[in-house]
Amino acid sequence: MSSTAAHRVSTGERINAAAGAGALLKALEERGIRLTRQRRVILEVMDKAERHLDADGILERAQKLDPGVHRVTVYRTIELLKKYGLIDELDLLHLRGDQHYYESHGPRDHIHVACLRCGKVREFESRLYEQLKSQIERDFHMKVTVTRTEVGGYCADCLASET
Amino acid sequence: MSSTAAHRVSTGERINAAAGAGALLKALEERGIRLTRQRRVILEVMDKAERHLDADGILERAQKLDPGVHRVTVYRTIELLKKYGLIDELDLLHLRGDQHYYESHGPRDHIHVACLRCGKVREFESRLYEQLKSQIERDFHMKVTVTRTEVGGYCADCLASET
DNA sequence: ATAGATGCAAATATTTTGCCGCCAG
DNA sequence: CTGGCGGCAAAATATTTGCATCTAT
Numbered sequence: 533m534s535s536t537a538a539h540r541v542s543t544g545e546r547i548n549a550a551a552g553a554g555a556l557l558k559a560l561e562e563r564g565i566r567l568t569r570q571r572r573v574i575l576e577v578m579d580k581a582e583r584h585l586d587a588d589g590i591l592e593r594a595q596k597l598d599p600g601v602h603r604v605t606v607y608r609t610i611e612l613l614k615k616y617g618l619i620d621e622l623d624l625l626h627l628r629g630d631q632h633y634y635e636s637h638g639p640r641d642h643i644h645v646a647c648l649r650c651g652k653v654r655e656f657e658s659r660l661y662e663q664l665k666s667q668i669e670r671d672f673h674m675k676v677t678v679t680r681t682e683v684g685g686y687c688a689d690c691l692a693s694e695t
Numbered sequence: 696m697s698s699t700a701a702h703r704v705s706t707g708e709r710i711n712a713a714a715g716a717g718a719l720l721k722a723l724e725e726r727g728i729r730l731t732r733q734r735r736v737i738l739e740v741m742d743k744a745e746r747h748l749d750a751d752g753i754l755e756r757a758q759k760l761d762p763g764v765h766r767v768t769v770y771r772t773i774e775l776l777k778k779y780g781l782i783d784e785l786d787l788l789h790l791r792g793d794q795h796y797y798e799s800h801g802p803r804d805h806i807h808v809a810c811l812r813c814g815k816v817r818e819f820e821s822r823l824y825e826q827l828k829s830q831i832e833r834d835f836h837m838k839v840t841v842t843r844t845e846v847g848g849y850c851a852d853c854l855a856s857e858t
Numbered sequence: 859a860t861a862g863a864t865g866c867a868a869a870t871a872t873t874t875t876g877c878c879g880c881c882a883g
Numbered sequence: 884c885t886g887g888c889g890g891c892a893a894a895a896t897a898t899t900t901g902c903a904t905c906t907a908t
Contacts, residue, residue: 566882568888587872602890607873623786625841630793630898631872645831654835660827665846667821668808673851677811678788681844683828688836729907731863750897765865770898793873794897 554579556636559618573598574609584622584633584653610634625684627651641665641679647687656683717742719799722781736761737772747785747796747807747816773797788847790814804828804842810850819846 557575560567577593578585585593587606594601613619613634622633624646643656661681669676720738723730740756741748748756750769757764776782776797785796787809806819824844832839 566887568882570889600890604874604891605889608889611874621789625843626784626795629871632789643827643831645835645837647837648840656831656834658827658830660823660830664806664821664823664827667823668806668819668846669848671819672808672817673854674808674810674848675854676846676848678847679844680788680846681842683831683839683843684841685832685837685839691836691838729862731907733864763865767866767899768864771863774899792896 556613556618559616560612563616565612569598570594570601570605571609573601574606578613578619578634578636581635584624584635586631586633588631590634620678620680622680623682624653625682627684643681643683645683645685647690648684649686649690652687654687719776719781722779723775726779728775732761733757733764733768734772736764737769741776741782741797741799744798747787747798749794749796751794753797783841783843785843786845787816788845790847806844806846808846808848810853811847812849812853815850817850 554576556579557567557572560571560575573594574590576597577590581590581593587603587610590610591601591603591606594606610619613636614621618636619634620637622635622644623630624633624644625648627646627648628651640657641661643658643661644653645656646653665676665679668674717739719742720730720735723734723738736757737753739760740753744753744756750766750773753773754764754766754769757769773782776799777784781799782797783800785798785807786793787796787807788811790809790811791814803820804824806821806824807816808819809816828839828842831837
């Protein structure tokens with residue numbers, strides 16, 4: 533493995549949210565945002581998610597904890613979290629559809645690497661990626677605030693098991 | 696400017712399709728795909744597009760050339776081009792909505808850099824990006840076939856004119 | 859001639875909005 | 884108390900599908 537890279541292999545699953553348990557809830561608390569029963573449930577689901585969830589996935593899990601959570605509230609909470617920059621929005625190359633996936637964003641940016649055959653999504657961090665972002669800032673004289681890199685291909689397992 | 700980077704500043708506009716005029720049309724011809732009147736119009740629009748178009752944008756322009764082009768045909772043609780890997784699908788960070796944008800993909804991958812304030816989208820190529828992709832292939836032992844990198848931030852002009 | 863393409867309408871998928879009653883702080 | 888929040892229904896946006904008809908080769 534390259535010495536410049538550190539990656540979390542999350543074989544279809546995400547490593548648990550970077551900033552630790554209850555990070556999103558804490559973040560909203562700190563900002564003095566009203567914490568309703570529904571929001572607590574939704575934040576818990578997102579904080580504990582071990583893989584990337586879309587609105588529907590969040591809703592399903594939330595309703596298992598509390599059937600009184602409404603789909604619209606999920607969307608409104610996602611919007612809130614986006615507004616405060618606490619989560620990132622992904623498409624995962626539309627592998628599964630046109631919906632968006634969300635993850636609470638940890639201290640470092642990472643790349644999502646998806647296998648187009650088996651659907652596993654792995655995360656990848658690299659010094660090169662940081663350098664690339666710096667290069668863009670320098671060359672364009674701009675302030676970069678969001679980045680999204682999604683890579684698709686065929687993973688080692690799928691290449692091996694090819695018929 | 697860094698010596699490792701070459702970028703096309705396409706101030707909201709794309710530099711004309713990499714592979715030259717009629718590239719998409721030629722590509723389909725070579726593959727022996729039936730070229731209907733509608734397809735020719737749609738391909739012409741996409742080949743000549745100087746900026747990233749979504750399905751609606753393609754439809755509008757196509758209908759100016761030939762009012763008999765149907766929205767559904769646009770979607771079906773996009774699907775066809777995706778199937779043959781002749782175009783790339785972008786979201787541009789959902790700056791303008793949840794639709795997809797398309798571009799005929801040239802010989803090189805590039806990054807899309809969007810200003811969150813003025814909406815200008817510029818394209819950026821970098822050796823670092825190629826290195827990053829190689830690193831992913833090496834580290835994960837995978838074959839990378841698609842990549843999408845979208846960067847958002849505030850461009851020099853917008854930073855300067857900040858009130 | 860005929861496989862494959864188009865048009866139309868309707869369905870589907872995903873997300874957003876208006877309005878009103880409710881509850882966290 | 885009260886201003887923001889949630890529920891419900893409906894709208895909006897974006898894309899896909901079934902089926903009958905047409906057309907490029």
